[in-house]
Amino acid sequence: MENNINNNTEKKLALFNVKPIFNEELPETNNLGPEEKAAVMRVMDTGVLSAFVAKFDPRFYGGVEVKKFEKTFQDMFKVKHAVSCNSATTALQMAVAAAGIGPGDEVITSPYTMSATPSAVLMNQGIPIFADIDPDTFCIDPADVERKITPRTKAVLSVNIFGHMPDYDRLRQICDKYNLILIEDCAQSPLAHYNGKYTGTVGDIGVFSFNFHKTMHCGEGGVLTTNNDKFALRAQLMRNHGEVVVDFMEENDPRRNEIILGNNFRLSELHAAIATEQLKKINHLTEKRVELAEYLTRKLKAIPGITTPLVRNGSSHVYYLYAMKFDANIWGISRNTFIKALRAEGAPVAQGYVKPLYLIPMYQNKQVYNESHYPFDSKYYDGNPDYSKGSCPVVEEMFEKTLFTTNICRYPLTTVHMDLFISAIQKVWDNKEQLKALDLRNEQKNESMAAITSHFRY
Numbered sequence: 001m002e003n004n005i006n007n008n009t010e011k012k013l014a015l016f017n018v019k020p021i022f023n024e025e026l027p028e029t030n031n032l033g034p035e036e037k038a039a040v041m042r043v044m045d046t047g048v049l050s051a052f053v054a055k056f057d058p059r060f061y062g063g064v065e066v067k068k069f070e071k072t073f074q075d076m077f078k079v080k081h082a083v084s085c086n087s088a089t090t091a092l093q094m095a096v097a098a099a100g101i102g103p104g105d106e107v108i109t110s111p112y113t114m115s116a117t118p119s120a121v122l123m124n125q126g127i128p129i130f131a132d133i134d135p136d137t138f139c140i141d142p143a144d145v146e147r148k149i150t151p152r153t154k155a156v157l158s159v160n161i162f163g164h165m166p167d168y169d170r171l172r173q174i175c176d177k178y179n180l181i182l183i184e185d186c187a188q189s190p191l192a193h194y195n196g197k198y199t200g201t202v203g204d205i206g207v208f209s210f211n212f213h214k215t216m217h218c219g220e221g222g223v224l225t226t227n228n229d230k231f232a233l234r235a236q237l238m239r240n241h242g243e244v245v246v247d248f249m250e251e252n253d254p255r256r257n258e259i260i261l262g263n264n265f266r267l268s269e270l271h272a273a274i275a276t277e278q279l280k281k282i283n284h285l286t287e288k289r290v291e292l293a294e295y296l297t298r299k300l301k302a303i304p305g306i307t308t309p310l311v312r313n314g315s316s317h318v319y320y321l322y323a324m325k326f327d328a329n330i331w332g333i334s335r336n337t338f339i340k341a342l343r344a345e346g347a348p349v350a351q352g353y354v355k356p357l358y359l360i361p362m363y364q365n366k367q368v369y370n371e372s373h374y375p376f377d378s379k380y381y382d383g384n385p386d387y388s389k390g391s392c393p394v395v396e397e398m399f400e401k402t403l404f405t406t407n408i409c410r411y412p413l414t415t416v417h418m419d420l421f422i423s424a425i426q427k428v429w430d431n432k433e434q435l436k437a438l439d440l441r442n443e444q445k446n447e448s449m450a451a452i453t454s455h456f457r458y
């Protein structure tokens, strides 16, 4: 890589057919090693790839590897319960069910997240209500959360997007004031901390993901964390066919009264064994991300019109993605043209993150289950959620004009790659006058966002 920088003296933009700054594919992250292989073989040798049974006996809680993983997770994250499952999508569904959300209930959440977050509410027949985001953290804005509370609100489902978190002090106060359950989607924020606590233990329930794109991964997997015994029990019931499992309990066992529709959200022994090995690496992998991100932040300060990620006092950022804001007034070109030029230089950048979720057809049509409008027209529900364009102006602005991200801060990349990234941005800045004409043409063509939005490994 060193040579690439030194040889690359080309000052003209790669967009105009000259050599890009990054002239090699960036190496993929592969953090699997002999430890994971040995763990898999150990499980294979037992002949038991999953040990769950949907009965209320010790097998209800899964096998040796599942229990070992959960215990390790609890100790590491300093939380009473870690209920493993096969994804964050299912952990979110368990979290919403554990909180007792059902028909007629509203849950306030972020529109700037993976669709699984609000879908978990709909899967439990509840109604997602979207609060706008804070323009500095990109997480839900507590003031808008408070504005959107109604007598039907039961929970706030906040997302620690990109690896950082909202103002949890304020969210906690609001939840306490209105008697709401606070759920954290930590799929992107394992090990991030807030006032001395890990995310996932700040709210009442936390949810983590171990899919391929995350800092630690095990194929597919997730965990629900909580210090609340009832929430943990309900999550365990949902994970493993709860409606039939309660029938195995003693007649006078109060847990028999838990009403829950169970599922198969179980983590296999193989996945759990890999996840336990990955937990041993997550600290190091996260430190690497933080180190590279902080380097990038220091260097990017020299470039005008780019706002680097905010790290709130008393908290940390784990940089699942490194998200920046682009100031079109300072650059004199649109963010989309800037991204186009930067991508031509080979820089791994994407614009906008996801479309604010209330704008996707399912919410626009309020149509989830076939032709019906259930649960929006349920007899239990008397609200009318506003999913109109303009209802959350900050997130729309971020998506359309301002926010861009890179996944460059990750193992095994180094500061050499960070320097290339800075050089690419600097080169676009130096040539921005040339881009103005292109910008105008793009505007006239009304080029679609989708055409130039890249997909990283997430």
Ligand SMILES: Cc1ncc(COP(=O)(O)O)c(C=O)c1O
Binding pocket: 086, 087, 088, 089, 090, 113, 114, 116, 117, 159, 185, 187, 188, 208, 209, 210, 211, 213, 221, 222, 458
């Ligand atoms: C914020 C957020 N929530 C939930 C999920 C769902 O995770 P999983 O793929 O483990 O179901 C993701 C996955 O990317 C995510 O980023």
